[in-house]
Amino acid sequence: xxxxxxxxxxxxxxxxxxxxxxxxxxxxxxxxxxxxxxxxxxxxxxxxxxxxxxxxxxxxxxxxxxxxxxxxxxxxxxxxxxxxxxxxxxxxxxxxxxxxxxxxxxxxxxxxxxxxxxxxxxxxxxxxxxxxxxxxxxxxxxxxxxxxxxxxxxxxxxxxxxxxxxxxxxxxxxxxxxxxxxxxxxxxxxxxxxxxxxxxxxxxxxxxxxxxxxxxxxxxxxxxxxxxxxxxxxxxxxxxxxxxxxxxxxxxxxxxxxxxxxxxxxxxxxxxxxxxxxxxxxxxxxxxxxxxxxxxxxxxxxxxxxxxxxxxxxxxxxxxxxxxxxxxxxxxxxxxxxxxxxxxxxxxxxxxxxxxxxxxxxxxxxxxxxxxxxxxxxxxxxxxxxxxxxxxxxxxxxxxxxxxxxxxxxxxxxxxxxxxxxxxxxxxxxxxxxxxxxxxxxxxxxxxxxxxxxxxxxxxxxxxxxxxxxxxxxxxxxxxxxxxxxxxxxxxxxxxxxxxxxxxxxxxxxxxxxxxxxxxxxxxxxxxxxxxxxxxxxxxxxxxxxxxxxxxxxxxxxxxxxxxxxxxxxxxxxxxxxxxxxxxxxxxxxxxxxxxxxxxxxxxxxxxxxxxxxxxxxxxxxxxxxxxxxxxxxxxxxxxxxxxxxxxxxxxxxxxxxxxxxxxxxxxxxxxxxxxxxxxxxxxxxxxxxxxxxxxxxxxxxxxxxxxxxxxxxxxxxxxxxxxxxxxxxxxxxxxxxxxxxxxxxxxxxxxxxxxxxxxxxxxxxxxxxxxxxxxxxxxxxxxxxxxxxxxxxxxxxxxxxx
Amino acid sequence: xxxxxxxxxxxxxxxxxxxxxxxxxxxxxxxxxxxxxxxxxxxxxxxxxxxxxxxxxxxxxxxxxxxxxxxxxxxxxxxxxxxxxxxxxxxxxxxxxxxxxxxxxxxxxxxxxxxxxxxxxxx
Numbered sequence: 001x002x003x004x005x006x007x008x009x010x011x012x013x014x015x016x017x018x019x020x021x022x023x024x025x026x027x028x029x030x031x032x033x034x035x036x037x038x039x040x041x042x043x044x045x046x047x048x049x050x051x052x053x054x055x056x057x058x059x060x061x062x063x064x065x066x067x068x069x070x071x072x073x074x075x076x077x078x079x080x081x082x083x084x085x086x087x088x089x090x091x092x093x094x095x096x097x098x099x100x101x102x103x104x105x106x107x108x109x110x111x112x113x114x115x116x117x118x119x120x121x122x123x124x125x126x127x128x129x130x131x132x133x134x135x136x137x138x139x140x141x142x143x144x145x146x147x148x149x150x151x152x153x154x155x156x157x158x159x160x161x162x163x164x165x166x167x168x169x170x171x172x173x174x175x176x177x178x179x180x181x182x183x184x185x186x187x188x189x190x191x192x193x194x195x196x197x198x199x200x201x202x203x204x205x206x207x208x209x210x211x212x213x214x215x216x217x218x219x220x221x222x223x224x225x226x227x228x229x230x231x232x233x234x235x236x237x238x239x240x241x242x243x244x245x246x247x248x249x250x251x252x253x254x255x256x257x258x259x260x261x262x263x264x265x266x267x268x269x270x271x272x273x274x275x276x277x278x279x280x281x282x283x284x285x286x287x288x289x290x291x292x293x294x295x296x297x298x299x300x301x302x303x304x305x306x307x308x309x310x311x312x313x314x315x316x317x318x319x320x321x322x323x324x325x326x327x328x329x330x331x332x333x334x335x336x337x338x339x340x341x342x343x344x345x346x347x348x349x350x351x352x353x354x355x356x357x358x359x360x361x362x363x364x365x366x367x368x369x370x371x372x373x374x375x376x377x378x379x380x381x382x383x384x385x386x387x388x389x390x391x392x393x394x395x396x397x398x399x400x401x402x403x404x405x406x407x408x409x410x411x412x413x414x415x416x417x418x419x420x421x422x423x424x425x426x427x428x429x430x431x432x433x434x435x436x437x438x439x440x441x442x443x444x445x446x447x448x449x450x451x452x453x454x455x456x457x458x459x460x461x462x463x464x465x466x467x468x469x470x471x472x473x474x475x476x477x478x479x480x481x482x483x484x485x486x487x488x489x490x491x492x493x494x495x496x497x498x499x500x501x502x503x504x505x506x507x508x509x510x511x512x513x514x515x516x517x518x519x520x521x522x523x524x525x526x527x528x529x530x531x532x533x534x535x536x537x538x539x540x541x542x543x544x545x546x547x548x549x550x551x552x553x554x555x556x557x558x559x560x561x562x563x564x565x566x567x568x569x570x571x572x573x574x575x576x577x578x579x580x581x582x583x584x585x586x587x588x589x590x591x592x593x594x595x596x597x598x599x600x601x602x603x604x605x606x607x608x609x610x611x612x613x614x615x616x617x618x619x620x621x622x623x624x625x626x627x628x629x630x631x632x633x634x635x636x637x638x639x640x641x642x643x644x645x646x647x648x649x650x651x652x653x654x655x656x657x658x659x660x661x662x663x664x665x666x667x668x669x670x671x672x673x674x675x676x677x678x679x680x681x682x683x684x685x686x687x688x689x690x691x692x693x694x695x696x697x698x699x700x701x702x703x704x705x706x707x708x709x710x711x712x713x714x715x716x717x718x719x720x721x722x723x724x725x726x727x728x729x730x731x732x733x734x735x736x737x738x739x740x741x742x743x744x745x746x747x748x749x750x751x752x753x754x755x756x757x758x759x760x761x762x763x764x765x766x767x768x769x770x771x772x773x774x775x776x777x778x779x780x781x782x783x784x785x786x787x788x789x790x791x792x793x794x795x796x797x798x799x800x801x802x803x
Numbered sequence: 804x805x806x807x808x809x810x811x812x813x814x815x816x817x818x819x820x821x822x823x824x825x826x827x828x829x830x831x832x833x834x835x836x837x838x839x840x841x842x843x844x845x846x847x848x849x850x851x852x853x854x855x856x857x858x859x860x861x862x863x864x865x866x867x868x869x870x871x872x873x874x875x876x877x878x879x880x881x882x883x884x885x886x887x888x889x890x891x892x893x894x895x896x897x898x899x900x901x902x903x904x905x906x907x908x909x910x911x912x913x914x915x916x917x918x919x920x921x922x923x924x925x926x
Contacts, residue, residue: 006911036862044872715880766874
């Protein structure tokens with residue numbers, strides 16, 4: 001009897017212990033998650049509640065002091081650069097380790113290891129795009145410079161010392177939920193992070209344009225997608241004179257493109273309307289007489305935030321601003337002497353080549369008169385709970401053959417290689433190391449000479465009064481039209497033949513108009529001697545921004561803050577009068593229709609959160625767009641439609657153009673037909689919305705949300721943020737995208753700086769610093785971002801010494 | 804009296820050992836303590852269960868109040884159970900079962916090892 005009792009009790013005890021130590025399907029081990037001493041309960045503590053006065057950090061040459069301000073922004077004081085970056089690694093990991101690792105896993109195509117088979121498709125795509133391949137090349141470039149390599153190693157060492165100090169209690173909660181552990185950080189991962197950014201910011205529509213060309217013909221494509229818009233207001237002022245001899249390349253005599261209709265699944269492109277603003281105004285236009293610089297990069301609104309703020313100080317320099325967790329130094333920020341900021345500068349840096357293989361084995365492909373050898377890269381994708389997935393990616397000299405018989409194509413003969421500057425050796429890390437301590441315009445240029453991808457418009461202002469803008473990246477010299485469509489990889493003239501020398505990249509210093517600015521628009525005027533094209537150039541934010549800057553004088557920091565938060569909806573201001581003109585009001589006599597028309601007519605074109613008209617316009621425009629391009633959308637192939645600017649221009653100038661007439665109907669449609677049909681659909685949509693939701697004020701309709709990186713972790717997200725703005729508006733906050741960081745800096749004896757981002761310093765959803773800035777951000781408020789000195793511990797949250 | 808004593812000892816063991824060791828080490832320690840005290844099986848179970856359950860409820864409740872964190876609420880939404888307080892209760896139940904089973908096993912082990920009392924009256 002007594003043995004039976006022992007056996008039963010032991011079986012139950014051990015059985016239960018095993019049960020709660022193992023994951024069941026997607027449910028993590030219960031004991032690890034719920035144990036109050038080790039599980040998620042430990043992650044309820046905020047950083048100030050577990051602050052330590054001293055932390056052991058090995059390999060430092062001198063102690064490093066870290067002062068946290070009331071928003072948990074660390075101000076790091078080190079004796080030299082190696083100590084500084086070692087500390088940066090440690091501190092960033094303390095607050096953002098899970099995010100750093102998750103983002104680099106994503107870039108490396110390794111998410112399946114964490115979340116299982118659902119991510120295989122995504123992992124394959126990221127590997128086929130060559131992100132890991134690019135990171136390897138990138139790392140080779142960085143490691144070729146001993147001082148850069150030493151800094152990368154120091155940073156990694158800092159991260160790893162934090163990883164090694166982790167206990168089951170302090171492990172970030174996402175690891176506990178997803179049931180895995182962090183692996184060591186390496187410089188390779190810092191390189192991967194830059195590819196993650198490059199991928200986020202660069203897209204192309206070669207596939208879509210190839211299809212349009214096939215269906216509509218080149219002439220129509222040229223008409224609907226002109227190289228330059230009528231009101232071009234480029235990044236570099238149009239008056240700029242180009243005093244250099246451009247490199248000549250040979251264009252093919254006749255351009256014949258692969259002429260297939262391509263029913264492929266296109267790679268995800270950056271969200272239209274995603275972009276950024278930056279500008280600097282010269283002292284001649286400011287009240288204080290000192291230059292002011294502003295930057296707000298627009299990215300996906302995610303938690304943990306893409307940015308992490310820091311001050312990094314050595315006896316030689318003191319820099320503050322936004323860092324990318326996992327990357328070295330500050331990416332958008334200022335020091336005692338200069339300030340700089342970034343916006344995306346797309347210039348079709350990705351092209352596709354149709355590959356003609358010699359035979360089934362794909363070991364050789366045609367290039368000119370010769371057969372060149374391919375390389376095979378075997379990608380082993382480890383999958384949680386399953387056997388690895390093995391993918392073979394063929395590489396030509398262009399780059400990886402992304403589309404082939406095994407990926408996104410049903411056809412055996414479809415083979416397209418991707419050529420992309422993000423695959424090249426690069427020195428981006430050096431750019432930021434140098435920029436962080438730059439003192440003047442020369443230093444800024446020297447730093448940028450190392451920068452390749454993703455191309456950015458680097459705005460600059462200095463204490464000595466200089467303001468500047470430089471469009472930096474590695475750009476191929478292209479013949480007119482090159483890279484718009486899929487090209488024949490067997491024709492050497494289709495290949496990139498040269499790159500634009502860095503000193504011929506478009507730039508400007510102290511232009512007469514007293515300001516420099518960029519908002520992802522066309523970089524230059526047609527007078528620039530190189531062919532410049534991208535389908536995603538902005539047409540609204542740039543004109544609004546430049547119009548405002550041109551007329552503003554006696555500018556203050558507060559004016560610049562207000563401009564970053566400007567909700568003027570220029571697209572609506574230009575489109576609505578045209579639509580009203582084309583609308584036959586007599587056809588719509590319901591009370592609702594009259595109310596909506598009245599609201600639209602009395603609108604001041606500001607997309608403020610409490611306004612109702614932006615919602616009406618937004619839906620109406622969307623429905624008109626659906627009506628106009630209905631036929632195109634019905635084609636069973638990926639295509640792109642003309643941008644809003646071009647469409648307004650067509651509706652206004654050629655309302656009876658054949659483009660508005662749908663061939664398959666009895667009637668002849670024109671712009672007015674679609675505007676009226678769109679209004680009808682808008683009424684239906686509004687009736688639905690008013691019945692279900694009631695309030696249709698802009699913020700309530702738009703529903704901006706800031707989402708956790710794992711979409712399933714809904715409760716770690718912040719939804720329904722009450723804020724205005726939208727796509728094509730300076731305050732570019734749409735549903736899921738917007739100003740991911742806002743900074744305004746006035747240079748002077750002491751820089752006068754402000755910043756904010758939609759998130760919080762902590763990556764821990766349980767911390768009170770996880771999303772604490774979102775509310776202030778949504779109202780256009782800022783945090784004082786002035787530099788702190790090591791003695792200044794006033795209003796510090798806590799202070800830690802690393803030694 | 805011994806019941807309260809064992810409960811108290813379990814509270815101590817969990818409070819001292821658990822912060823440094825995973826739950827299964829705690830289970831073994833509770834088993835040992837329970838074997839040393841030597842209460843009958845069901846009474847041991849109850850003492851262990853109440854002891855550990857109380858500590859786990861107490862700790863998780865204290866952490867959520869002290870931190871003021873939204874995490875318990877977020878986690879309960881993620882898992883799909885009521886509120887943060889529901890999770891405190893679930894944590895308590897988990898501690899209750901772990902503590903109870905461990906103490907019962909300890910008690911059963913002692914009974915099994917104890918020489919059969921028959922011999923006492925011999926000789």
